[in-house]
Amino acid sequence: MRTSGHARWRRSEPLDDERILKELGYTQQLHRRMGPFGNFSASLSVISIMSGALLLFGYGLNSGGPAVVVWGWLAVGPLVLCLAAALAEITSRYPTSGGLYYMARQLGGERWSWYTGWLNLLGLLGGIAAQDYGIATFTAAWANLQFGFVPTPGSLLVFFTVILALHAVMNLFGTRLMNVLASLSAWWHLAGAVVIIGALTLVPSHHRPAGFVFSEFTNNTGWSSPVYVVLLGMLLPCFALTGYDTSAHLSEETSGASVAAARGIIRSVVVSWVAGGILLAALLFAIQDYAATLGSETGVPVAQIFLDALGVATAKALLLVIIVAQFLCGYTVTASASRMIYAFARDGALPGSTRWQKISRRTAVPANAVGLAVGVAFVLALPSLYSATAFSAVTAISVVGFTPAYAIPVLLRLRHRDRFTPGPWHLGRWSRPVGWVAVLWAAGVTVLFLLPQSSPVTATSFNYTPVALLVALAMAALWWHFGHRAYGVSRSSTANAHDQIDEAEGII
Secondary structure (H helix, E strand, C coil), rough: EEHHHHHHHHHHHHCCCCHHHHCCCCCCCCEEECCCHHHHHHHHHHHHHHHHHHHCCCHHHHEHHHHHHHHHHHHHHHHHHHHHHHHHHHHCCCCCCCCCHHHEEEEEEEEHHHHHHHHHHHHHHHHHHHHHHHHHHHHHHHHHHHHCCCHHHHHHHHHHHHHHHHHHCCCCCHHHHHHHHHHHHHHHHHHHHHHHHHHHHHCCCCCHHHHHHHHHEEEEECCCCCCHHHHHHHHHHHCCCCCHHHHCCCCCHHCCHHHHHHHHHHHHHHHHHHHHHHHHHHHHHHCCCHHHHCCCCCCCHHHHHHHHHCHHHHHHHEEEEEEEHHHHHHHHHHHHHHHHHHHHHCCCCCCCCHHHCCCHHHHCCHHHHHHHHHHHHHHHHHHHHHCHHHHHHHHHHHHHHHHHHHHHHHHHHHHHHHHCCCCECCCHHHHHHHHHHHHHHHHHHHHHCCCCCCCCCCCCCCCCCHHHHHHHHHHHHHHHHHHHHHHHHHHHHHHHHHHHCCCCCCCC
């Protein structure tokens, strides 16, 4: 990745963030109290190697086993990095809270923007549901070790609801708290990963041979095709390495956003891929009883590995380390989704936009948008009461929402080269080849995770990702038909709309 001499000069001077934002059509409302490290930390926290990678670890063991977990992670990482780099280049030119949908509007027009925004929103809301439900499963696993608690679908939903509520309340505070927690989250993730990797490497008296870690194939999906099972196993790295658009969504709260947000995207993916790969390998080498790990009474294979390899006390301590990391991740995902809702609503692209774009005068936080985000996430998790595959379906919803939303601005940038002027951070001559790799990868991933994940397909094993996608697209189409005029004129009245800062207290 390189930048021009002009870009280097711009970085040597303080960037006039408010001027850049005004040129993009918006008035500064959110507080810019986040620095480059905070912006990077936010994306690192959302990607969260101790969330995405560990939440789907059991899914990976059943959908291909250790070999697919390892080789899938190694193969997917560079492809995700291509998509992230292409997106970072566009973020540098358009550093707004709207992120992807604003980029699509500038490069392809309102209709492209409309559907990109709805897909991005689906990915973020699915991400909240998957993240917080995953925290609930790990919390239940810790309770199982501590108190002998046996998790049920109902109790998991209760845990999930409490965690959602806590994230909602915490997000009602200002950007200063978010900056502190995002930075804390980054250090906690990295330090926690080092502790876990060190314990799994040094403490167990027995480790699996390399042949097991790199070649053991397990198929508990019900499908007979090994190729299809391997592809299904890609859900683990694809879900684990999403969410880096958080840096873009927080750009209006970041100083020097034209460079800081782009760098935040790239660095968060690179660090997460490397650290996550080492963490997964450490877990696989430390498996003591493969069958017991897959059928763990805790409901969480990672907890069983800790229990078998390190003992009860250490297992409980490390689970708490993971739960805190996941909780901080869920907090940041909720923040990112609320900023997306706020930005989308201020352009009139959501039903009830006037309500969702309101900003608290006291904290400068889109409080109503926070409430909407956690409310929809709760609905997405309700099928977990009756569906054994609901969690993997919710993670697939997140991937299917995020991936095309990431790729659409990149595709438009490739198709309409004359409409794009690079920002301070750009790929130079690598822009087009990296962009096309990213678009083709995104297309394949999107189709893959709409397909059934287990066989036979029944009411309890049905992958309802296509249903969620169709509902989101149908809502987008209906609102486009009935509300697109308001959307079209909203940009012309942005300055007036943004001067109306309303109290959100008492509305949520």
